[in-house]
Structure formats: structure tokens, C-alpha cells
Amino acid sequence: MANVAVCVLGSLGYDRAAQGAAGAGRALAESVGGELHALVIGPAGDDAVAALATVADRVVVGANEALRDYQPEQALQAAEQLHAAGGGDYVAVLLSNDTYSQEIAPRLAHRLGGSSMADAAAIRMDGDHLLAQRTAYGGKAISIYRLKKQPAVVWLRARGFEPAPGQQSAGEVTSVDLALDAPRIRITGREVAVQEGVRLEDAQIIVSGGRGLGGPEPFQELKKLADSIGAEQGASRAACDAGWVPPNWQVGQTGKKVAPELYIAIAISGASQHLLGMGDSKVVAAINTDADAPIFKHCSFGIVEDYKAVVPLLTEKLQAIAR
Amino acid sequence: MRVLVCLKQILDPDVPARDFQIDPEARAAKRGGANLVTNIFCENAVETALQFREAAGGDVKITALCYGESSAEDCLRKAMAMTVDEACLVERDGNTNPDAAAVGRVLAAAIRRLEQDGGPFDAVLVGRESGDWGVGQTGGVLAEELGRPALGFVESLQPGNGSVTLRRQTDVGIEVAEAEPPFLVTITNNEDNVPRIPKTRDVMMSYRKPLQKLGLADLELDSEEVRAGSSIFEVEEIFIPADEVECELAEGDTLDERVDQLAKRIHEVVASIG
Numbered sequence: 057m058a059n060v061a062v063c064v065l066g067s068l069g070y071d072r073a074a075q076g077a078a079g080a081g082r083a084l085a086e087s088v089g090g091e092l093h094a095l096v097i098g099p100a101g102d103d104a105v106a107a108l109a110t111v112a113d114r115v116v117v118g119a120n121e122a123l124r125d126y127q128p129e130q131a132l133q134a135a136e137q138l139h140a141a142g143g144g145d146y147v148a149v150l151l152s153n154d155t156y157s158q159e160i161a162p163r164l165a166h167r168l169g170g171s172s173m174a175d176a177a178a179i180r181m182d183g184d185h186l187l188a189q190r191t192a193y194g195g196k197a198i199s200i201y202r203l204k205k206q207p208a209v210v211w212l213r214a215r216g217f218e219p220a221p222g223q224q225s226a227g228e229v230t231s232v233d234l235a236l237d238a239p240r241i242r243i244t245g246r247e248v249a250v251q252e253g254v255r256l257e258d259a260q261i262i263v264s265g266g267r268g269l270g271g272p273e274p275f276q277e278l279k280k281l282a283d284s285i286g287a288e289q290g291a292s293r294a295a296c297d298a299g300w301v302p303p304n305w306q307v308g309q310t311g312k313k314v315a316p317e318l319y320i321a322i323a324i325s326g327a328s329q330h331l332l333g334m335g336d337s338k339v340v341a342a343i344n345t346d347a348d349a350p351i352f353k354h355c356s357f358g359i360v361e362d363y364k365a366v367v368p369l370l371t372e373k374l375q376a377i378a379r
Numbered sequence: 380m381r382v383l384v385c386l387k388q389i390l391d392p393d394v395p396a397r398d399f400q401i402d403p404e405a406r407a408a409k410r411g412g413a414n415l416v417t418n419i420f421c422e423n424a425v426e427t428a429l430q431f432r433e434a435a436g437g438d439v440k441i442t443a444l445c446y447g448e449s450s451a452e453d454c455l456r457k458a459m460a461m462t463v464d465e466a467c468l469v470e471r472d473g474n475t476n477p478d479a480a481a482v483g484r485v486l487a488a489a490i491r492r493l494e495q496d497g498g499p500f501d502a503v504l505v506g507r508e509s510g511d512w513g514v515g516q517t518g519g520v521l522a523e524e525l526g527r528p529a530l531g532f533v534e535s536l537q538p539g540n541g542s543v544t545l546r547r548q549t550d551v552g553i554e555v556a557e558a559e560p561p562f563l564v565t566i567t568n569n570e571d572n573v574p575r576i577p578k579t580r581d582v583m584m585s586y587r588k589p590l591q592k593l594g595l596a597d598l599e600l601d602s603e604e605v606r607a608g609s610s611i612f613e614v615e616e617i618f619i620p621a622d623e624v625e626c627e628l629a630e631g632d633t634l635d636e637r638v639d640q641l642a643k644r645i646h647e648v649v650a651s652i653g
Contacts, residue, residue: 247554
């Protein structure tokens with residue numbers, strides 16, 4: 057018997073990313089004729105556990121109070137023990153793309169004697185091996201990796217996968233008491249960035265600014281544009297590195313991977329690393345002075361013009377249409 | 380205290396997409412005219428270590444370690460020019476594209492060897508991912524090989540009372556953590572750990588600093604076993620995606636007409652979302 061596990065952090069609940077990871081897990085489990093199990097690290101809401109039970113054949117919850125606030129060492133121990141409690145016969149253990157899952161994945165794979173991989177956009181089994189497709193060289197290439205050891209522990213570009221379909225009968229839910237050591241690295245404080253509106257990853261419309269803006273002030277102008285169409289604000293790495301906007305605005309290879317219906321790139325040239333973060337956008341629009349900028353090869357429509365001239369006028373027109 | 384920073388030498392990631400080519404035999408990028416550079420997150424790690432030493436009042440010795448080709452000596456010299464104290468290069472012995480398991484095993488063996496000679500490293504710093512393959516697994520694998528606790532996406536280390544205070548970036552904001560040495564962190568970038576430009580005098584001095592070279596045999600590792608035996612993944616296929624699209628540029632005689640067109644297109648999409 058070969059099953060597939062999806063590892064969910066209780067504190068994050070059954071969000072869109074977890075739904076995508078479960079969807080990928082169900083497809084993989086069907087391909088190997090096995091079950092899909094959900095391994096839940098830490099206390100989770102009843103609704104999240106119930107939702108997981110509708111899509112998984114089995115839900116194993118490690119609800120120790122110590123796991124309520126994420127601690128990497130303990131979450132890792134929990135994942136290892138939940139893996140065993142679920143039966144341990146997994147060809148793959150799948151995780152979402154939140155920070156915590158990303159840091160757990162390679163260490164969990166090592167502890168389980170398996171293979172790890174990051175940021176997979178597509179997965180399938182090939183015999184005993186999992187093949188994982190992802191980008192390489194900052195988005196300039198696509199690579200397919202063969203994961204040679206089981207289980208394949210993979211964090212996914214989770215929102216890119218269809219949510220798992222509901223099953224006819226609810227999966228069995230079991231609770232496990234975990235043995236956790238006191239961690240030698242302990243997270244003692246969280247400064248949750250003040251985020252107006254929704255998370256960038258879940259945003260429907262994003263207005264992003266880049267190096268070409270030249271400083272922090274123009275982002276105020278972009279905010280007016282964003283407000284006129286109900287958009288969230290993002291930025292390129294150059295703008296974040298320069299300190300013009302907070303690091304959690306960064307869209308790109310090492311920032312957020314976003315998938316809005318509309319992405320408006322302003323004064324962003326479109327380096328491959330940035331394109332990698334916004335590549336799943338449905339429609340991309342660009343405003344840039346340079347007609348040869350790579351962004352114009354990756355957008356549906358745009359304007360070759362200085363943002364200074366375009367943005368205030370555009371905001372005015374969009375406000376007028378809205379009225 | 381002792382701090383170790385791991386470095387990786389990579390093809391310059393800023394090579395424009397039009398000059399980027401794949402070598403199908405090697406299943407990797409062609410070198411072409413690209414320079415070899417230190418991976419940026421590794422340089423952020425060097426800078427973070429230097430700032431930690433400054434904050435601790437100087438009583439911190441920093442070692443840079445690389446598992447790479449002989450050309451990677453340049454990365455280590457540059458780190459020493461940035462005022463890292465000493466360096467060690469473990470030569471790759473023909474394993475041109477080692478996976479994270481191989482790199483983790485070799486780095487762990489080298490770290491144990493350096494600790495035998497000079498005492499334990501309180502902190503090991505690794506870049507969060509590389510600008511070439513970008514798989515980002517080395518830090519985690521190395522933490523497990525060493526059996527040390529770890530934290531990812533760290534942007535600064537501050538000396539505390541018997542512990543080290545870490546700040547790191549997450550999806551939702553900043554987290555602060557207390558770490559008891561020895562531990563490992565992966566380093567990300569922020570506006571404060573932009574790598575410093577070495578001073579001319581420090582560049583000269585870097586050639587007088589110790590650079591130890593080791594082979595796998597010195598670490599009692601078998602190169603074939605490292606290459607194949609413990610490998611966890613390999614590149615099956617690599618290709619350049621053909622995803623360029625035709626962009627419809629706003630047209631019109633005046634700026635107002637062009638922006639009007641743009642506004643209408645944006646409104647269409649926004650209205651369709653509802």
C-alpha cells in the first residue's frame with residue numbers, strides 16, 4: 057500500500073494553499089491507487105478539521121497546546137511523529153508554500169530518509185520516483201527533478217493547484233499526543249506587518265511599482281490608483297531592497313508568488329526573477345518608458361510612457377468610470 | 380565566539396534572458412560569456428556575520444567555507460576582503476552539479492573538521508537559496524547533518540545574554556527568536572544587509588589571510604558515494620519556456636487618448652471580476 061500525505065499547519069487552517077496542496081495530493085494518491093491522509097500540526101479549528109475530513113481519507117491531528125504558536129523544532133518533531141502515526145507508508149508528503157512549510161520540508165525529508173524539493177508547480181509519479189517541475193535560473197528555465205528517495209517531501213506552489221474534491225464519506229479523524237522537546241531556538245515575538253486589505257497571495261488585483269519609480273514617494277501616487285480599482289499594492293525586489301516599501305510587498309522569486317486576475321506593473325522592467333513571482337497572473341498590464349523592457353513580452357496590454365504622466369490621469373479616468 | 384558562513388559560487392544570475400542557453404548534455408545552463416559570482420544571499424550572509432561581529436564588540440572570529448571548483452577561491456578571497464577572518468575551500472572533485480544532500484554532507488564533514496582544529500562554531504550561516512537552481516534545501520539538510528536547531532529567512536543576528544537574538548522575515552511579518560548556540564540560520568536580504576564593497580587595503584590584506592584547501596579524502600568522504608550513493612534528487616530535464624505573448628500597446632495621437640484606452644482595458648478586467 058502506498059499513500060500520500062498532506063501536511064497542514066493547524067494555525068493556518070484549511071486555507072486556499074492547503075486546499076491546493078490537498079488537491080495535488082488527491083491526484084497523486086489516485087495515480088498510485090492509495091489514500092490521501094492529512095497530517096495536522098498543532099491545534100486547528102473544528103471547521104478546518106471537518107473540511108479536511110471531507111477531502112482526505114484520514115486526518116491525523118497532533119493538537120498539543122505547545123504547537124499553538126509555531127516553533128520550528130517542535131513543528132518538525134510533530135511532523136515526524138504524525139508521519140509515523142499515519143502509517144508511514146507514504147510515497148509523498150506535500151506541504152504548502154508558507155514560510156513555515158518551506159523551512160520544515162528539507163529537514164523533514166532528511167529525518168524520514170526521503171528526498172525534498174521546493175516550489176513545485178507540477179508533480180507526478182514515475183515508478184517509485186516523484187517528478188517535480190519547477191523554475192530554475194531565476195525563471196529563465198523550467199526544470200524537472202527526479203526525486204530518488206521516498207518519501208518525496210515537497211512544498212508546492214500550492215495556490216496553483218485545484219482544490220481537492222469532496223469525498224462521498226468523511227475521513228476518519230484521529231488525535232495523537234506528541235512527545236515534544238523544549239526547543240533551543242524559540243520564537244519569542246511576532247511583529248505582524250500592518251496589512252490593509254487581503255494578503256497579496258490572495259489578492260484579485262495588484263498594482264506593483266519598481267526601480268523606475270526612483271523613491272518611496274511615488275508609491276503614494278500608486279496607492280491612489282490601487283484604491284480606485286480595489287487593488288492591493290506590491291513591489292519589485294529593487295524597490296523593497298532600497299527600503300522604499302516593506303519587504304513583505306516583494307513579488308518575485310524570493311518574494312510572494314501571486315496569482316491575481318489583474319497585475320499592473322509600473323516602472324518594472326520585468327527581470328526574470330520578478331516575472332517568476334507574477335507569472336500566474338491572469339491578465340498583466342504594464343506602464344514603462346522603455347518599449348524594449350522584457351515586461352512588454354509578458355503582458356496583455358500596456359503603454360510606453362513615463363508613469364509620472366500616466367498614473368494620475370489613469371487614476372482620474374478610472375475614478376470617473378467607477379462613478 | 381566563532382561564526383561560519385557558507386558560500387556558493389554561481390553563474391551571474393543577471394545574464395539577460397536573451398543570452399541564456401541550456402547545455403542539454405550537462406542538463407544545466409551554458410556558461411557562455413557569463414561571469415562567476417558569489418550567490419547574493421551568501422554575500423548577505425557574510426554581511427550579516429560582519430555586522431554581528433561589530434555588534435558583539437569584535438570578539439567573534441568569522442570563517443567562510445565553500446564546496447566548489449577551484450575558481451571559487453575568488454568568492455572566499457572576496458569574503459576575506461569584506462573582512463572575514465579565514466577561509467576554507469573543499470574542492471569538488473568532478474561532481475559538477477551536486478545535489479543538496481551531497482553539499483550538506485560535505486559541508487557538515489568540513490565543519491566538523493574545522494571545529495576539531497579551532498573549536499565549535501556558535502552559528503552557521505547559509506544563504507536561503509541560490510540564484511542558479513534556487514532549490515533552497517542546503518541549509519535544512521546541513522542543519523540535520525549537524526544535528527543543530529535552525530531558523531530560516533533570518534535578516535539579522537544580535538548578541539544577547541548567553542544567547543543570540545534572531546530577526547527573520549515570514550509571510551505575515553517579522554518574527555524575533557532567541558537561539559542557544561550552536562545553531563544554523565538561512566539568511567535572506569533586507570535593506571540593512573546589503574554586502575559592503577571591500578576597501579582597497581582590505582583586498583590587499585585578504586591575500587595574507589589563511590585559505591585552507593581540502594579534498595574529500597581529507598574529510599574521509601568517498602567521492603563516488605557523495606556523488607551517487609547519497610543523492611536525493613537529480614535534474615531529469617531542463618528547457619527554456621516559450622511564454623512570450625503579444626502585448627497590445629495603447630495607441631492614439633495624444634497622451635489623453637492613450638491613457639483613455641488603457642483605462643478602458645483595465646476597467647474591462649476589473650468589471651469582469653465583479
